[in-house]
Structure formats: structure tokens, C-alpha cells
Amino acid sequence: MIRFENVTMKYGANDAPALDDVSLDIGRGEFAFLVGASGSGKSTLIQLTTRELVATRGKILVAGKDLRAMPDRRVPMLRREIGVVFQDFRLLDGKTVYQNVAFVLKVLGAKRHVIKQLVPETLELVGLEGKARRMPHELSGGEQQRVAIARAVVKKPPILLADEPTGNLDPEISEDIVKVLDRINKTNTTVVVATHDQGIVDNFAKRVIELRGGTVIRDEQNGRYAEMLAPTSARRTRPAGSPGGPGRPARRPAEDPTTVAGSPADR
Amino acid sequence: MRLQFMLGEIASGIRRNASMMASVVLVSMISLFFIGTGLLAQREVDLAKGYWYDKVQVSVFLCTSQSSDVPSCADGAASPVQTASIKRELLAQQPLVEQVYYESSTQAYSRFKTQFASSPYLSQISPQSMPAAFRVKLSDPKRYGDVASLVSGADGVEAVSDQGKVLDTFFKILNLLSIGAVVLAGLMAVCAVLLMTTTIRQVAFSRRRQVGIMRVVGASNSVIYLPFVIETMVATLLGAVLAIAGLWALIHFGINHLFNHVGNGGDLVSLIGTDDLWAITPWMFLGTVVLALFTAWLTLRRHVRV
Ligand SMILES: Nc1ncnc2c1ncn2[C@@H]1O[C@H](COP(=O)(O)OP(=O)(O)OP(=O)(O)O)[C@@H](O)[C@H]1O
Ligand SMILES: [Mg+2]
Numbered sequence: 001m002i003r004f005e006n007v008t009m010k011y012g013a014n015d016a017p018a019l020d021d022v023s024l025d026i027g028r029g030e031f032a033f034l035v036g037a038s039g040s041g042k043s044t045l046i047q048l049t050t051r052e053l054v055a056t057r058g059k060i061l062v063a064g065k066d067l068r069a070m071p072d073r074r075v076p077m078l079r080r081e082i083g084v085v086f087q088d089f090r091l092l093d094g095k096t097v098y099q100n101v102a103f104v105l106k107v108l109g110a111k112r113h114v115i116k117q118l119v120p121e122t123l124e125l126v127g128l129e130g131k132a133r134r135m136p137h138e139l140s141g142g143e144q145q146r147v148a149i150a151r152a153v154v155k156k157p158p159i160l161l162a163d164e165p166t167g168n169l170d171p172e173i174s175e176d177i178v179k180v181l182d183r184i185n186k187t188n189t190t191v192v193v194a195t196h197d198q199g200i201v202d203n204f205a206k207r208v209i210e211l212r213g214g215t216v217i218r219d220e221q222n223g224r225y226a227e228m229l230a231p232t233s234a235r236r237t238r239p240a241g242s243p244g245g246p247g248r249p250a251r252r253p254a255e256d257p258t259t260v261a262g263s264p265a266d267r
Numbered sequence: 268m269r270l271q272f273m274l275g276e277i278a279s280g281i282r283r284n285a286s287m288m289a290s291v292v293l294v295s296m297i298s299l300f301f302i303g304t305g306l307l308a309q310r311e312v313d314l315a316k317g318y319w320y321d322k323v324q325v326s327v328f329l330c331t332s333q334s335s336d337v338p339s340c341a342d343g344a345a346s347p348v349q350t351a352s353i354k355r356e357l358l359a360q361q362p363l364v365e366q367v368y369y370e371s372s373t374q375a376y377s378r379f380k381t382q383f384a385s386s387p388y389l390s391q392i393s394p395q396s397m398p399a400a401f402r403v404k405l406s407d408p409k410r411y412g413d414v415a416s417l418v419s420g421a422d423g424v425e426a427v428s429d430q431g432k433v434l435d436t437f438f439k440i441l442n443l444l445s446i447g448a449v450v451l452a453g454l455m456a457v458c459a460v461l462l463m464t465t466t467i468r469q470v471a472f473s474r475r476r477q478v479g480i481m482r483v484v485g486a487s488n489s490v491i492y493l494p495f496v497i498e499t500m501v502a503t504l505l506g507a508v509l510a511i512a513g514l515w516a517l518i519h520f521g522i523n524h525l526f527n528h529v530g531n532g533g534d535l536v537s538l539i540g541t542d543d544l545w546a547i548t549p550w551m552f553l554g555t556v557v558l559a560l561f562t563a564w565l566t567l568r569r570h571v572r573v
Contacts, residue, residue: 050483079485092477107486109269155484 001159001190002026002049007058009044009214017056018044020214026192026207028158031185033201034194035225036211042194045211046161049192050082051075063158080108083152083160083189087167089144091136091151097123098132101150108155122154126180142173146180153184160184162193171199178204198225269490276494280470281501287466288502294462295506295559296513298455299551303514305452306547308445311539312438325411327353327418328398330425331372337425349423350399356421357403360414366404372397398425460562463503467495467566478571491571496563503559507552514544 002025009019019041026032034042047053048060051067060067063081070078091100098119105115123132126146136144145165152160162181166174178193178200185191195201201208201224208223209216218227281288329350330340342349350369357367370378376394405411411429419427471478481491518541 073488076485076487079483081485084483090476090480092480103480104484106269106272107481107484107490109490151480151484 001028001030001063002192003059003061004045004048005059005061007048007055007060009041009048009053010056017214019048019055019211021058022211022214022216023058024209024216024219026190028190029185029188030207031182031191031204032193032207032209033204033223033225034192034209034211035196035201038196040211041214042211043163044214046084046163046192046194049159049161050084051078080155081157081159083149083155083157085145085148085152085160085162085165087164089136089141089148089168091144091147093136095136096132097128097134097136097139097147097150100136100147101154104151104154110155118154118156119150122150125153125183126150127176140173141169142176145169145177149177149180149184153189157189159190160192162191162195164195164197165193166195166197166200174200175203201225273490273493273497277497277501280474280494280498284466284470284473284498287469288498291459291463291466291499291502292506292509294455294459295503295555296509298452298459299507299510299555300513301448301452301455302554303510303544303547303551304517305445305448306550307514307518307539307543308441308448310543310547312441312445314539314543315438315441325403325405325414326428327357327401327403327424328426328428329353329400330423331396331398333396339420339422340425342422346423349421353418353421353423354401356418357401357414360417362406363410364403364414365406368402368404370400370402372399375400456558459503459506460558463499463559463562464566466502467499467563468570470495470498471567471571492564492567495567495571496560499563500556500559503555504552507555511544511548511551515541518544 004022004024007019007022008017010017022041022045034045036042044053048055048067049062051062051070055068062078065074065078067078092103095103101119101122102115105118110118120129120132123129126149128143128146128150131139131143134143136147139147145168149160149162149165152162160181165181166177169177174197181191181193182204193200205222205224207221208218208225210218210223210227330337330342330344332344354367354369357364373394375397376392379392379397403414405414415427415429418424478491518539
């Protein structure tokens with residue numbers, strides 16, 4: 001469903017690559033966590049997938065479409081096949097939960113009866129039945145993120161991308177959010193979640209792709225947040241004082257989770 | 268469904284940015300008012316040219332018994348022989364000379380009497396003191412000089428007057444006025460475009476989250492752009508309607524009124540009327556739409572990434 005072949009991404013001609021010769025293949029209906037230190041290239045990878053960014057080198061195939069050969073005017077068609085969830089929810093303040101979700105379908109020109117059927121159905125899928133008439137500010141963070149997920153999937157995209165969806169949420173709420181993502185994955189939707197959240201990665205035992213300094217250093221099924229060297233401590237094996245990768249200082253020194261697994265309360 | 272949704276979006280956009288929209292309306296109104304004034308003035312010049320040039324004559328006044336101080340009138344009133352030779356000379360200039368009318372002093376006197384019935388000088392003027400004249404109509408009024416130089420100073424000719432000279436000054440002034448209006452209109456149009464650009468940027472900024480969501484879910488460019496374009500268009504068209512209302516008022520209450528008072532119902536008439544306004548109205552609307560579309564599209568391309 002998502003296929004990267006030797007993809008390199010440089011933001012500026014003289015910058016170190018944010019992604020360096022990355023190849024990976026995420027099949028239809030898979031669920032993958034994308035992990036790695038801050039600045040390792042997770043968001044870059046997600047933005048390349050939605051063609052928010054265009055790769056400097058290499059080939060990207062998404063839902064069977066070659067992004068390199070894609071003219072700009074075809075990009076909206078690509079994005080209709082992808083749902084995206086952000087860390088900061090990005091709900092429209094002046095609209096109710098229902099209207100936020102219906103907005104997508106209206107923008108895409110769906111028929112009234114389709115909207116009437118899909119919106120409640122999707123709200124139920126994310127566990128928001130009965131909250132349709134609330135305004136975003138009347139919801140908890142977890143509920144707001146559910147609305148954002150509903151909005152991303154209401155058009156029934158085959159791919160769902162989430163960039164740190166639990167970054168602003170408490171651990172238990174994060175669990176619930178990933179459960180919702182898992183439920184969506186069960187409807188044959190490919191789900192990719194970029195995250196720093198060790199708790200959810202370890203609890204759900206999905207495929208884990210780890211980036212460091214723009215390269216894939218680990219890609220395993222039923223993976224954990226950190227390499228399986230010391231499963232109980234879950235400490236990242238990393239040379240002392242070394243940043244995430246060559247030429248790239250880590251933006252968040254507190255990246256190393258000294259907290260107990262499952263409580264990344266710093267975000 | 269989508270149409271209704273778009274209309275709703277547009278309406279709420281206009282409501283939320285009411286003051287910005289109002290300034291776009293006003294600036295486009297003022298600039299279109301000046302453009303309209305310029306166009307109407309230009310039309311007035313053209314019409315006036317046609318109207319006046321049609322009437323332009325070179326008048327060749329013949330000597331009277333009282334004009335002996337002029338050298339060519341040393342012999343007193345123009346003799347029939349002199350009169351005939353002047354007429355022959357004028358007719359020799361065909362086709363430049365289209366027609367030559369002879370106006371006797373009695374005819375001149377009676378015309379004068381009707382034209383200036385209330386003038387206190389009327390009593391001092393006798394039919395004998397009014398010169399007889401050849402009124403010469405030219406095929407090309409601009410070449411009156413050729414004819415004038417031909418007969419001025421000839422025996423029996425007291426004076427040659429070219430009405431064209433007076434008219435030329437008049438047209439020059441009108442032309443300058445209309446050019447001034449057009450230049451002003453141009454400046455105002457630049458203001459209008461800049462203001463539209465700023466407004467669209469502002470509105471786009473205030474709606475960046477919504478635009479961002481639209482992009483992310485795969486809305487096509489036109490769906491993203493259309494509300495902005497239509498809002499701008501609505502505002503500028505409203506400005507155009509107001510400008511045309513203003514021009515109508517100007518013609519109806521201003522010009523017509525003025526001319527009716529100053530002109531004594533005779534030669535001085537307002538040539539442009541509301542008909543002329545209706546004639547330029549479609550062009551003004553078309554220009555507005557094109558300009559608004561162009562500005563909106565360009566601004567969006569630059570400032571709203573899709
Ligand atoms: N717009 C940009 N212009 C220039 N460099 C950028 C830009 N966005 C990201 N980068 C750089 O690219 C590298 C990868 O950034 P990216 O945002 O993909 O990391 P990330 O893994 O998502 O980090 P985080 O976990 O903090 O979100 C970083 O070195 C970053 O500084
Ligand atoms: Mg990121």
C-alpha cells in the first residue's frame with residue numbers, strides 16, 4: 001500500500017538528508033508504528049506519503065500511484081485515499097462534532113443521504129455516539145482526537161496516517177485512541193502511526209519501524225519501542241552523548257525514556 | 268449538496284470579514300466611479316466633436332458701409348462683383364468646401380434678433396451694421412485654416428472667423444479632464460487590486476486551519492479557491508453597482524441640471540445622458556469581474572498553498 005524505494009529527502013540542497021535512502025513496504029491492512037528519536041524523519045516520511053513533500057530521490061508508491069510521476073493536479077485524488085490525524089487534533093472551532101466530520105464529505109461533494117449515513121456510523125466507530133452536537137471546546141483531549149480520527153476516516157480511505165496522535169494525551173487515553181486505530185485497521189485500512197509513545201508501542205505489539213538519522217535501523221513484526229536487548233528496561237541502546245544520527249542534533253534531550261514504560265508524561 | 272455548502276461557506280466568510288469586505292466594496296466603488304467618469308468624459312468628447320464639428324463653419328464676413336477702417340474694405344460695402352468672386356474662390360476649393368451659404372445682412376440681423384432677443388445692445392444695431400457673410404461648410408472641419416487663409420484679406424472681405432479654433436480649446440480641456448479621470452481611475456484600480464490582495468491574504472490566514480483540512484482530505488483546488496474568489500467578486504461587484512448608481516446620480520442631477528440652467532435651451536446641451544451610462548455599464552461589470560478574478564486567483568496561487 002505504501003512503498004518507498006531508496007527514498008532520500010533533503011529540505012535544502014546543503015542540508016543533511018532528513019531521510020537517507022529509505023526503503024520500506026507496508027502492505028494493505030497492515031498496522032505499523034514508526035518510531036525514532038526527535039528529528040529522525042518520522043514526520044518527513046508521513047509528509048512524503050501524502051505528497052506534502054516531494055522526495056529528492058527515489059520512488060514512492062502509495063495506493064498504487066507513483067508519486068514521482070504525479071502531476072500536482074492529481075494530488076487531491078491521492079489525498080482522498082489517505083486519512084491523516086495530527087497531534088494537535090486541528091478541529092474547526094465553530095463547528096460541532098457532527099459538522100466537523102461532515103465537513104470532509106461536503107468538501108468532497110458527497111450526497112446528503114451519504115453524509116447522513118456515514119457520519120453517525122463513523123462517530124460510533126470511534127466511540128463518540130451521543131456527542132455529535134458538542135462543540136470541540138466541550139470535549140476532552142481524547143474525545144477531540146476521536147473526532148479528528150472520525151474526520152480522517154469518514155471518507156473511508158484505504159490508508160490512515162497518524163503523526164503522534166497521542167502526543168497530547170494521558171497514557172490511558174492514549175491506549176483508547178490506539179484501540180480506535182486498531183479497530184479501524186480491522187476494517188482493512190492500512191494504519192501507520194508515528195509515535196514517541198513507548199507505552200502504546202509495547203502494548204499493541206505491532207510492526208515497528210525505527211528510524212534514526214533518516215535511515216531505517218529496525219523493522220520487525222510484533223516489535224517493541226526499543227530493541228529487544230533488555231525487554232524489562234526498554235532502554236534505547238545508544239552511544240553516550242551521541243545525537244540521533246550523523247550531523248543531526250537531537251531536538252529533545254529528554255528523548256531517552258527514563259520513565260517507566262507506558263508513561264511518557266512529558267508530552 | 269456541494270453548492271449549498273459552498274454558498275454557506277461564502278456567506279459565513281463574508282459575515283466574519285465584514286469590515287474587510289466593506290473596504291473592498293468602497294475602494295472598488297471609488298475606482299470604478301473614476302473609471303466611469305473617464306469613460307463618460309471620453310464619450311462626451313467624441314459626441315461633442317461630432318455635434319460641433321457638424322456645425323462648424325468658416326464664416327467669411329463681407330464688408331459693410333461702416334467697415335472702412337479695414338484695408339480690404341476701402342471701397343465700402345462689398346460690391347456684387349467682389350461678392351461673386353469670393354464665392355467663386357470658395358467653390359473652387361471643392362471637395363474640401365462642401366457647401367457655401369450666403370447670408371445677407373437682413374438675414375443676419377433677423378437671426379441675431381431671435382438669438383439675443385433680451386440683449387440691451389439690440390437697439391443699437393441696425394440691419395445695415397450686420398455684415399453679410401458666406402457660411403462655408405467643410406468636409407474636413409480640421410482644415411478650416413486652408414480656406415480661411417485663402418479668402419482673408421481679399422477685397423470685400425472684412426474678416427474670417429473659424430469657430431474651429433474655439434472648439435479646439437474646448438476639446439483640449441475636455442480631453443485633459445477625461446485623461447485626468449482615467450489616470451486617477453488607474454491609480455484607484457491599483458489601490459483596489461492591492462486591497463483585494465491584502466484582504467484575500469487576511470481572509471486566507473484567518474481560515475488557514477479550514478484550508479489546511481480541505482487540502483489534507485483531498486479537496487480540489489477549485490473547491491478551496493472558490494469561496495475566496497466568489498467573496499472577492501461579490502464585494503467588487505457590489506462596488507461596481509454603487510459606482511454606477513453614483514454615475515447615474517452625477518448625470519441625472521449634476522450634468523443635466525447644470526446644463527439646463529446655464530444653457531438657454533439653445534446651443535449648449537448636455538450630450539451624454541443615462542443612455543451612455545447604460546452603454547458602458549456592461550463593460551464596467553466585465554472589467555470588474557476580470558480584474559477580481561485575476562487578482563484573486565493570483566493571490567491564492569501565491570499565498571494559499573495547495
Ligand atoms: N521544513 C523543514 N525545513 C528544513 N528542515 C526540516 C524541515 N522539517 C524537518 N526538517 C528536518 O528534517 C529532519 C527530520 O525531521 P522530522 O520532522 O521528519 O522528524 P521527526 O522524526 O518527525 O521528529 P519529531 O519526533 O520531533 O516530530 C530534522 O533534522 C529536521 O530538522
Ligand atoms: Mg514529527
